[in-house]
Every structure is written in structure tokens, then in C-alpha cells.
Amino acid sequence: MALDPKFIGRTYPPTAPYEVGREKIREFADAIGDANPVYRDPEAARELGHPDVVAPVTFPIVISLGAAEQVVFDPELGLDYSRVVHADQRFTYTRPVRAGDRLVAVVTVENIKTMAGNDIITTRADIATVDGEHVVTARSTLAARGTGDEAGES
Amino acid sequence: MAAVINYDDVEVGTELPAQTFPVLRENLVRYAGASGDFNPIHWNERFAVEVGLPNVIAHGMFTMAEAVRVVTDWVRDPAAVVEYSVKFTRPVVVPDPEGAVVEVTAKVAQKLDDRRVRVDLTVTSDAGKVLGVPRAVVQLA
Numbered sequence: 138m139a140l141d142p143k144f145i146g147r148t149y150p151p152t153a154p155y156e157v158g159r160e161k162i163r164e165f166a167d168a169i170g171d172a173n174p175v176y177r178d179p180e181a182a183r184e185l186g187h188p189d190v191v192a193p194v195t196f197p198i199v200i201s202l203g204a205a206e207q208v209v210f211d212p213e214l215g216l217d218y219s220r221v222v223h224a225d226q227r228f229t230y231t232r233p234v235r236a237g238d239r240l241v242a243v244v245t246v247e248n249i250k251t252m253a254g255n256d257i258i259t260t261r262a263d264i265a266t267v268d269g270e271h272v273v274t275a276r277s278t279l280a281a282r283g284t285g286d287e288a289g290e291s
Numbered sequence: 292m293a294a295v296i297n298y299d300d301v302e303v304g305t306e307l308p309a310q311t312f313p314v315l316r317e318n319l320v321r322y323a324g325a326s327g328d329f330n331p332i333h334w335n336e337r338f339a340v341e342v343g344l345p346n347v348i349a350h351g352m353f354t355m356a357e358a359v360r361v362v363t364d365w366v367r368d369p370a371a372v373v374e375y376s377v378k379f380t381r382p383v384v385v386p387d388p389e390g391a392v393v394e395v396t397a398k399v400a401q402k403l404d405d406r407r408v409r410v411d412l413t414v415t416s417d418a419g420k421v422l423g424v425p426r427a428v429v430q431l432a
Binding site: 164165167168169170171173175176185186187191193194195198199202203222223224225226227228229230232233276 | 312318321322324325326327328351352353355356357359360363364367368369370372373374375376377378379423
């Protein structure tokens with residue numbers, strides 16, 4: 138069944154604050170094999186003008202994918218998560234994510250469409266500090282294969 | 292933000308140093324743990340084959356993270372990347388034990404206002420291009 142376009146524009150409640158820790162940033166940088174000291178050494182980060190270590194460019198996915206679960210698992214929307222693949226991803230920064238940040242994500246459904254029998258949903262997670270300073274926006278487009286009405290395949 | 296590359300020193304067509312990234316199952320297990328994405332298609336061959344994939348595939352976000360290192364290693368400060376986007380067009384298949392290799396090249400595609408540039412990347416594995424229109428907007432010095 139195709140997703141209901143009435144969900145376009147729907148905004149979900151803010152997530153609980155995510156506290157960004159130095160060790161989590163280090164773990165993520167290790168996992169992607171990125172040896173840049175700015176992720177690990179506060180002194181190296183300060184040399185580049187940052188108050189503490191910063192996170193890799195794609196790190197906000199840790200926060201935004203969790204936040205997007207509100208949409209993905211919204212029973213009213215009825216997305217078939219077992220068929221979902223990640224179609225595209227964009228990060229738009231105001232400033233880098235830093236250790237010590239307490240970040241809240243607000244997720245909005247930006248678009249829903251059906252293309253070649255696939256339900257396509259784009260969500261936007263606006264990630265800001267608990268004090269309201271915008272840090273990064275993460276846009277994710279998910280495609281649920283063969284669930285739209287047009288193709289009629291299963 | 293303190294990029295070490297000066298806007299005045301680059302032109303459209305300037306190539307960034309290319310890099311090659313090996314991808315082994317171990318990398319995917321570590322990435323699953325660090326990112327919280329435990330979808331078994333990224334570590335369980337039996338499950339991956341059952342759902343119609345040729346083998347375990349890399350997280351698209353893992354490939355996206357590797358690719359941008361060509362940009363962040365160039366400018367040194369990852370905070371110089373103000374925008375980064377990709378489409379996930381083709382999976383990186385990661386057989387065990389040989390794994391896969393992802394090759395990344397990049398070049399300056401456009402000089403923008405405010406000493407920013409658009410960098411277009413090309414990200415390939417054995418199967419061809421694995422990311423669609425991967426590009427980054429980078430704040431230079």
C-alpha cells in the first residue's frame with residue numbers, strides 16, 4: 138500500500154538530549170578507520186580552533202537515524218521497514234558536532250512519493266543543542282521496495 | 292574552522308589526493324557497533340543471501356564516511372565540510388575473507404562565494420560506481 142501523502146510536513150516531538158562524548162567520537166572514528174587527531178586529541182582540536190574534539194562528518198547519523206525511527210515505526214504511517222533501503226543522505230552544517238554537545242533532533246517528513254512501485258520517504262532531522270543553537274541538518278531518503286501502488290508487485 | 296587549503300590556490304579541476312579503502316567484514320562489524328546500525332545484511336551472509344543479496348554488503352553510511360576522508364584529509368579540519376550528500380546507487384559487496392576495495396577520487400568542480408568550493412567525488416568498487424553524485428561543499432581558508 139502506498140504511503141499517505143498527508144504525512145508530508147508532519148513534525149515529530151523532539152528527541153531526548155543526546156550527549157556527545159569524547160570516547161563515542163573516538164569509537165566512531167576508529168570504526169571508519171579515520172586517524173585524524175582532531176577526533177581524539179583535544180589539543181589537536183584546539184589548534185584548529187575548536188573548544189574540544191569534533192566528530193566525523195557523518196557522525197550525526199547516529200542521532201538522526203535513531204530520531205527517524207519515530208517516523209519509520211509510526212504505526213499510522215505503516216512503512217514496511219523490512220523492505221526499506223537507504224536511498225540518499227545529506228548533511229548540512231552550521232558548525233561541527235563537538236564533545237560535550239547535548240543535542241536534540243526534531244524530525245519532519247519532508248516528502249513522500251511513489252516511484253516505479255517504490256514508496257520513497259524523505260525525512261529531515263534538525264539537530265540543535267538543548268539551548269537551541271542549530272548544529273546540523275540530516276536529510277535521509279528511504280525507499281521501501283515494491284510497496285507502492287503503481288507496480289503492484291510484492 | 293581552519294582549513295589548510297587556500298581558496299586562491301585551487302581552480303576548477305584541481306584534483307584532491309585519491310585514496311583506496313579496503314573493506315573487510317571486521318570493518319562492518321565495528322561500524323555496526325559504533326553507529327548502532329545492526330541490520331544483519333551487513334554482517335550475516337546467510338541472512339543477506341536469503342533476502343536476495345549476493346553476499347554481505349557494506350553499510351551505505353560506512354562507504355559515505357570513507358569517501359569523505361579524501362576531502363577531510365585534504366583540508367585537515369573536518370569542520371571545513373559544511374555540506375555533504377550522496378545517493379546510494381549500488382551496494383559494496385563484501386565477501387569473506389577477501390573483502391572489497393573502494394576507490395575514491397575527487398576534484399574541485401565549482402568555486403562558490405565566501406571562499407567555498409564544491410568538490411565532486413567518484414566512488415567505485417569492483418562493480419562500478421557505488422555512490423551517486425557524491426559531493427561536498429568545503430570552506431577553504
